[in-house]
Amino acid sequence: MHELSFAQSVLDSILEEAEKNSAKRVKSVEIEMGDLALVTAKELESALKMIIDGTIAEGMEIKIEKIPVRVRCDKGHENEIEVDRDHHHMMPALKCPGCGGSVKVLQGNECILKKIIAE
Numbered sequence: 001m002h003e004l005s006f007a008q009s010v011l012d013s014i015l016e017e018a019e020k021n022s023a024k025r026v027k028s029v030e031i032e033m034g035d036l037a038l039v040t041a042k043e044l045e046s047a048l049k050m051i052i053d054g055t056i057a058e059g060m061e062i063k064i065e066k067i068p069v070r071v072r073c074d075k076g077h078e079n080e081i082e083v084d085r086d087h088h089h090m091m092p093a094l095k096c097p098g099c100g101g102s103v104k105v106l107q108g109n110e111c112i113l114k115k116i117i118a119e
């Protein structure tokens with residue numbers, strides 16, 4: 001159930017932010033995440049919906065935008081690649097589309113709280 005603990009930490013940051021602004025209710029949240037994040041957008045959304053009941057974020061709108069995955073290999077090729085997380089539960093092995101070499105992830109494993117709308 002790693003998506004629940006991941007969602008919990010996202011919710012904690014949302015509530016913390018709302019508290020700082022003395023908000024009474026969180027109306028919506030915008031999250032940006034890459035396909036290499038610990039959980040998929042779908043998993044995060046459904047897990048969040050399960051745990052927001054009873055908090056000031058109950059019923060909030062959840063918008064999740066995808067960040068493309070960018071990788072660079074030893075030879076310096078930089079590419080944006082598609083990662084199909086819906087069909088792989090494990091993190092897929094990443095290769096350079098140009099030379100097949102191993103790559104470093106430049107972008108795509110982040111999960112960023114972009115915007116919180118509260119009142």
Ligand SMILES: [Zn+2]
Binds near residue numbers: 076077099100101
């Ligand atoms: Zn390469």
